[in-house]
Amino acid sequence: MSNLKDYFNTLGKAARSASRVMAKASTAAKNQALLNIAQAIRENAAQLTAANELDMARARANQLEPALLDRLSLSAKAIETMAQGLEQIAQLPDPIGEISNMRIRPSGIQIGQMRVPLGVIGIIYEARPNVTADAAGLCIKSGNAAILRGGSEAIECNRALALLVGQGLAAAGLPETAVQVIDTTDRAVVGAMVTSPEYVDVIVPRGGKGLIERISAEARVPVIKHLDGICHVYIDSDADLEKAIRIADNAKTHRYGTCNTMETLLVASAVAAAVLPPLADIYTKKGVELRGCEATRRILKQAIEATEEDWKTEYLAPVLSIRIVADVDAAIEHINHYSSQHTDSIVTENYSRAMQFIREVDSSSVMINASTRFADGFEYGLGAEIGISTDKFHARGPVGLDGLTSLKYVVFGHGEIRQ
Amino acid sequence: MSNLKDYFNTLGKAARSASRVMAKASTAAKNQALLNIAQAIRENAAQLTAANELDMARARANQLEPALLDRLSLSAKAIETMAQGLEQIAQLPDPIGEISNMRIRPSGIQIGQMRVPLGVIGIIYEARPNVTADAAGLCIKSGNAAILRGGSEAIECNRALALLVGQGLAAAGLPETAVQVIDTTDRAVVGAMVTSPEYVDVIVPRGGKGLIERISAEARVPVIKHLDGICHVYIDSDADLEKAIRIADNAKTHRYGTCNTMETLLVASAVAAAVLPPLADIYTKKGVELRGCEATRRILKQAIEATEEDWKTEYLAPVLSIRIVADVDAAIEHINHYSSQHTDSIVTENYSRAMQFIREVDSSSVMINASTRFADGFEYGLGAEIGISTDKFHARGPVGLDGLTSLKYVVFGHGEIRQ
Numbered sequence: 012m013s014n015l016k017d018y019f020n021t022l023g024k025a026a027r028s029a030s031r032v033m034a035k036a037s038t039a040a041k042n043q044a045l046l047n048i049a050q051a052i053r054e055n056a057a058q059l060t061a062a063n064e065l066d067m068a069r070a071r072a073n074q075l076e077p078a079l080l081d082r083l084s085l086s087a088k089a090i091e092t093m094a095q096g097l098e099q100i101a102q103l104p105d106p107i108g109e110i111s112n113m114r115i116r117p118s119g120i121q122i123g124q125m126r127v128p129l130g131v132i133g134i135i136y137e138a139r140p141n142v143t144a145d146a147a148g149l150c151i152k153s154g155n156a157a158i159l160r161g162g163s164e165a166i167e168c169n170r171a172l173a174l175l176v177g178q179g180l181a182a183a184g185l186p187e188t189a190v191q192v193i194d195t196t197d198r199a200v201v202g203a204m205v206t207s208p209e210y211v212d213v214i215v216p217r218g219g220k221g222l223i224e225r226i227s228a229e230a231r232v233p234v235i236k237h238l239d240g241i242c243h244v245y246i247d248s249d250a251d252l253e254k255a256i257r258i259a260d261n262a263k264t265h266r267y268g269t270c271n272t273m274e275t276l277l278v279a280s281a282v283a284a285a286v287l288p289p290l291a292d293i294y295t296k297k298g299v300e301l302r303g304c305e306a307t308r309r310i311l312k313q314a315i316e317a318t319e320e321d322w323k324t325e326y327l328a329p330v331l332s333i334r335i336v337a338d339v340d341a342a343i344e345h346i347n348h349y350s351s352q353h354t355d356s357i358v359t360e361n362y363s364r365a366m367q368f369i370r371e372v373d374s375s376s377v378m379i380n381a382s383t384r385f386a387d388g389f390e391y392g393l394g395a396e397i398g399i400s401t402d403k404f405h406a407r408g409p410v411g412l413d414g415l416t417s418l419k420y421v422v423f424g425h426g427e428i429r430q
Numbered sequence: 431m432s433n434l435k436d437y438f439n440t441l442g443k444a445a446r447s448a449s450r451v452m453a454k455a456s457t458a459a460k461n462q463a464l465l466n467i468a469q470a471i472r473e474n475a476a477q478l479t480a481a482n483e484l485d486m487a488r489a490r491a492n493q494l495e496p497a498l499l500d501r502l503s504l505s506a507k508a509i510e511t512m513a514q515g516l517e518q519i520a521q522l523p524d525p526i527g528e529i530s531n532m533r534i535r536p537s538g539i540q541i542g543q544m545r546v547p548l549g550v551i552g553i554i555y556e557a558r559p560n561v562t563a564d565a566a567g568l569c570i571k572s573g574n575a576a577i578l579r580g581g582s583e584a585i586e587c588n589r590a591l592a593l594l595v596g597q598g599l600a601a602a603g604l605p606e607t608a609v610q611v612i613d614t615t616d617r618a619v620v621g622a623m624v625t626s627p628e629y630v631d632v633i634v635p636r637g638g639k640g641l642i643e644r645i646s647a648e649a650r651v652p653v654i655k656h657l658d659g660i661c662h663v664y665i666d667s668d669a670d671l672e673k674a675i676r677i678a679d680n681a682k683t684h685r686y687g688t689c690n691t692m693e694t695l696l697v698a699s700a701v702a703a704a705v706l707p708p709l710a711d712i713y714t715k716k717g718v719e720l721r722g723c724e725a726t727r728r729i730l731k732q733a734i735e736a737t738e739e740d741w742k743t744e745y746l747a748p749v750l751s752i753r754i755v756a757d758v759d760a761a762i763e764h765i766n767h768y769s770s771q772h773t774d775s776i777v778t779e780n781y782s783r784a785m786q787f788i789r790e791v792d793s794s795s796v797m798i799n800a801s802t803r804f805a806d807g808f809e810y811g812l813g814a815e816i817g818i819s820t821d822k823f824h825a826r827g828p829v830g831l832d833g834l835t836s837l838k839y840v841v842f843g844h845g846e847i848r849q
Contacts, residue, residue, distance in 0.1 A: 029764065035790050108789060120800050122810055125788065129822050172632060193457065233652070233823045254845035261847035320777055347450065348709040356841075367842045369544065371454050372525060381539050381843025390848070391839065392533065403548050403631060403836040405824040417822040420810065421788045422775075424800025426673035428680035429809070 018195065019203035023210025025188040026131045030156035033189050034128050038105040040075055040149055040183045045101040049094040052063065052144065055175055056090045062171040063140065070138075070164050081350040083138045083164055087419050093144040096395065100148040103394040106412045107154040110421060119427045128154035130212035132415060133204050133225060134397070137218045138162030143172045146215075147190045149397050151180070155413040156189045158211065160204060163196035170194060202215050205230040211262035215397055215410075235406055235414065237398045239271030239325040242352040242383040245342040245368070247359035248281035255282075255358040255378055256290055256419035261382040268327045270399060271376075271386040272353050274333045275322060277342045283335045284310055299329040308337040322349040339364045350374055352401050354386040376403055437614065438622035441577055442629025444607040447548045449575035452608050453547050455831040457524040459602050460570055464520040466598035468513040469564065470716060475509045475596060481590040482559065489557075489583050490504045491723030502557045502583055508701045512563040515814065519567040522813040525831045526573040529840060538846045543837040546575035549631035550622050551834060552646060553816070556637045557581030562591045565634075566609045568816050570599070572834040577630065579623060582615035623647040634816055636831075641849065654825055654833065656817045658744040661774040661802040664761040664787070666778035667700035673799055674701075674777040675709055680801040683716050687746045690773050690795075690805040694741060694751045696761045699725065706730055711745060718748040725754040756785045762790050769793055771806040771820050794820055794827035 033041075045339055052059065063085040070083055106126050113123035132155045134146045143161055145337070150157035161169045173192035181187045203415040205214050205226055216226045227234050231312025246255045262273035275304050278286060283306065293309045294301060301307075302321050303314035314333065321332040330391045336342050339357070348356050356378035357368040365379045386409065393411030400406045406414035451849065452460075468823045480503040489502055525545050532542035551574045553565045562580055569576035580588045592611035600606045612619055624633050624645055633653045635645045646653050663681050664672040681692035697705060702725065702846025715718060720726075721740050722733035733752065740751040742766070755761045758776070765774050774785040775797035784798045795805040807826065812830030819825045825833035 034792065116809065118804065118809060120769045120797075120809075122802055125796075127792070127822075130792075131570075251845065257845060257847055265848050324841070332543055343752055356843075372448075373453065373546070374838065375548060376839040376841060377544075378539075378841035380845050381841050381845055382847045384848035385537065385841060385843075385846070386839070389537065390539075392535055405548075407836050408839040417826050419793065420795040420827040422795060422797035422800050422804060424775075424798055424804075426670065426676060426799050427804070428676055429684050429803035 015195070015197055015199050016203055018125070019200055019207065020210070022191050022193065022407035023207055026156040026158050026191060027210055029186040029189040030128065030130045032186050033151070033156055034107070034153060036185055040185055041105065041154070042101040044151055044180045044183035044185050045148055046099045047182050048144070048147070048176050049097040051175040051179055052090060052097070055171070056087065058220055059085060059090055059168060059171050060087070062167040065167040066138075066165050075164060077139065079164070079227045083140070085112055085140050085168060089141055093141050096145055097148045100152050100395055103152060103412060118429075119425060121423040123421050125421045126416045127419050128414070129415055131156045131158065131210060133160070133211040133214045133232070133343065134220070135159045135160045135201060135204070135214065135216045135222070136162065138171060140165050140168040141404065142217060143169050143192065145395065147176050149395055149412060149415060150190060153412045155415055158191050158204065160193040160201060163198075164180050166194075166196055181375075202224070202229060203412055205232055205237065206236075208232050217398055227257045233405065235398060235400050236402050237270070238401045239323060239351045240272070241272055241275065241323070241325050241349060241351040242273050243275050243277055243346050243350055243352055243355040244273050244383060245277040245336075245339070245346070245355070245357045246279060246282060246286055247339055247357055247361060247364055248365065249280040250282060250286070250358040250359035251360055252282065252286050255286055256293070257358065258358055258380065258382050259290055260293050262384055263294065263299060263331050264329075265382070267329050271383050272327070273331070273383050274324065274326055275334065275349070277345060278333065278335050279342070280306065280335050280337055280340075283307070287311055287333070294331060297329070299331050302331060302333055303333040305334045322407060325351070339367060343368065346372050346374070353399065354383045355382060356383050361429065432719055434614070434616055434618050435622055438619055438626065439629070441612070442550075442626055443826040445473055445575040445577050445610060446629055447776075448605040448608040449547065449549045451605050452573045452575055452585040453526070453571070455573060455604055457642035459604055460524065463570055463599045463604050464516045464567055466601045467563070467566070467595050468516040470594040470598055471509060471513045471516070474590070475506065478504060478509055478587060478590050479506070481586040484586040485557075485584050487714045490502065494583060495503055498557065498583070502559070503632050504587060507690055508560055516567045519571050519814055522571060522831060524571065527735045537574050537848075538844060540842040542840050544840045545832070545835045546838050548834055548836055550575045550577065550629060552577045552579070552630040552651070554579045554620055554623070554633065554635045554637070554641070555581065557583035559584050559587040559591060561636060561751070562588050562611065563815065565816060566595050568831060568834060571608060574834055577610050577612065577623065579620060582617075585613075585615055594652065617632050620645070620770050625652055627651050636817055652824065654817060654819050654829060655821050656689070658771040658821045659691070660693050660742070660744050660768060660771045661690055661772055662694050662765050662769055662774040663692050663802060664696040664755075664758070664765070664774070664776045665701060665705055666758055666776055666780060666783055667698035668780035668783065669698075669701060669705070669777040671705050671780055674705055675712070677777055677799065677801050678709055679712050681803055682713065682718060682750050683748075684801070684803050686748050688759060688803070690802050691741065691746070692802050693745055693748070694753065694763060694768070696753050696755050696763070698758075699754050699756055700763060701731055702726070706752070713750060716748070720752060721749055722752040723754060726752045744770070746787065751843075758786060762787065765791050767795070773797065773802045775800060775802050794818065
């Protein structure tokens with residue numbers, strides 16, 4: 012453990028030092044590094060595949076679950092996607108150095124805010140090699156240094172990627188240590204990482220709720236948290252029913268395992284009898300299990316009883332809970348009580364209720380007449396995302412390059428002094 | 431302690447509940463509450479003075495230091511200033527509900543970011559009754575609920591103010607519990623406050639470094655930290671020496687005890703012999719003790735030796751450390767090593783070095799040709815400040831109303847679904 016702490020301190024010092032160089036690196040150098048890494052990934056596809064095969068063989072021997080094996084595997088297509096992802100990040104505007112809100116004060120000073128990197132980003136994630144490339148790319152472009160700790164099952168592949176990332180940085184004249192991959196499978200290193208504010212400015216945990224809660228409980232460093240996604244669609248009494256059905260279908264069935272998938276459908280009692288039967292037909296055909304409140308079950312005989320527990324559950328599966336509510340006030344009350352503050356949507360043609368909903372629902376994304384599935388960095392135009400924050404502090408919602416930055420005040424004076 | 435936890439839980443629940451009402455309160459109601467409280471403070475000046483007299487009498491009996499007694503005392507002028515402060519906050523634009531960055535995405539959805547309150551703000555401060563009014567005002571205007579914990583020496587006065595604040599809120603139709611003052615002098619309540627994320631969204635500690643470090647170490651809730659202010663002025667070789675002398679004088683001698691006061695002066699070696707003697711004359715006349723590096727002491731015979739410790743010290747007193755450096759690179763290196771990342775200023779007529787300085791100095795305020803004393807919410811046009819953050823996460827620099835808010839994504843759709 013003492014050796015592990017020494018190991019992490021060495022990484023931390025190198026990261027802190029690299030972060031100062033990255034903060035002032037030119038846009039051209041950062042983009043060149045991204046393109047170098049993309050090219051190296053393509054040229055070394057065979058080595059990456061070989062490294063991944065070692066990981067896969069060990070994982071199979073350890074009888075890893077099929078879903079985890081699937082995430083761990085790195086296909087030729089996944090390798091190409093990694094390279095393209097880096098090229099896309101190179102094309103995004105450089106957020107660093109941008110100055111906003113410039114204004115002249117009565118004293119004569121001109122003041123604005125300059126976007127600057129946070130410093131060193133620690134990213135803790137599961138055994139998904141593609142996250143290594145994405146996270147490295149986002150940290151490089153935002154002028155930060157990164158310490159990456161991927162799931163131990165992917166260690167060979169992450170080592171191979173780390174080598175390519177370091178070479179790509181060096182060839183662009185940037186410090187190799189701007190991105191470091193933790194080269195030990197000892198989990199205790201996570202403890203060192205989340206309790207070292209002298210080396211790490213923020214932790215981004217990507218993974219299950221358990222991982223994130225454990226890290227948050229232990230951390231002495233700020234954490235950009237992404238907890239569960241218990242998302243709602245509320246069909247208002249003034250909804251366009253055709254839109255309502257389309258949105259409620261898409262929000263549930265487009266993908267079942269994503270955090271922005273609807274888990275609970277709320278329906279205004281005035282339209283429940285009209286909208287629920289056709290929707291239930293669609294869900295039933297697609298194999299979605301329906302769980303309803305008493306009023307719902309009077310309309311939908313196929314629905315089983317929804318318990319209190321259902322309103323609190325992120326199914327991540329073809330299961331939907333349905334509750335009939337009196338009106339928009341009751342819907343907002345339900346959402347602010349049970350939602351995980353991720354994404355919630357109202358379907359209505361009523362202007363006042365739409366405005367009330369977006370103002371009063373306390374979630375990171377609040378929508379009118381759109382599917383919750385849009386809550387995503389690419390769909391929002393952020394270009395890429397390092398996660399979706401369900402926190403209110405610092406970054407909220409999909410976190411792109413801007414979420415890895417901070418604003419400092421800059422003052423342009425002409426010799427002014429305080430009177 | 432168990433009773434104390436129960437006491438805090440009662441406060442916390444009331445604050446959480448009030449925060450939901452405050453989040454949707456109209457601008458008119460919030461402003462009315464601020465004006466009600468201002469009026470009540472004026473009308474009840476005699477009761478406030480009487481309460482303050484009780485505090486002062488006890489504090490004198492307990493032999494409180496004169497500086498602390500001075501802060502604790504509430505003069506007729508201070509009471510009027512509190513009332514005016516609240517009226518000024520009422521005049522500021524309401525940040526809540528403001529939508530920015532609206533754009534249409536290729537999918538058809540229109541997306542923007544809406545400014546929303548953080549929820550419940552916990553403020554921990556020393557025995558300064560005026561902070562109670564300021565903090566209450568900023569939290570009300572920003573649509574938050576507040577739990578205030580002032581220094582125990584001011585308990586009588588804070589109780590009297592709490593009553594007026596509650597009445598002012600109620601008369602505006604807002605919950606009395608939107609601002610609660612902790613009515614116990616037991617310090618253990620601070621422990622409950624900083625470890626209850628279910629009731630408190632952010633802690634703002636105002637006070638000495640010791641208080642802030644203690645709270646940060648213990649907190650399970652985000653903390654907007656304001657640590658020390660070790661601020662620098664760097665006089666570049668291309669400085670306008672008249673501006674340099676004016677700024678270096680003002681930054682040190684305008685007020686000695688403030689966090690944005692210069693503590694270390696850096697001077698480019700090329701101009702040291704020209705600029706230091708006239709500056710030293712000014713400082714010496716004002717009674718400022720000078721401590722210099724070896725090169726400084728060759729020019730200024732009156733300077734005593736500056737040690738390593740001096741570069742790390744926030745004097746808050748008429749003492750200045752002076753170091754001669756080779757150039758802007760050396761100045762930036764010194765600052766990024768020793769500065770507390772509060773406020774640092776360059777004096778130069780050289781465009782490239784000015785740009786380099788504001789880009790590379792990693793502090794919450796970075797200035798060109800202006801006195802560090804400008805780092806202040808009022809001077810920056812924020813209208814009021816709840817503190818100055820030396821953190822990078824969330825808010826950096828003077829924290830006004832915006833620092834007590836967050837941005838949520840809002841999506842305006844027309845029935846769009848994810849393809």
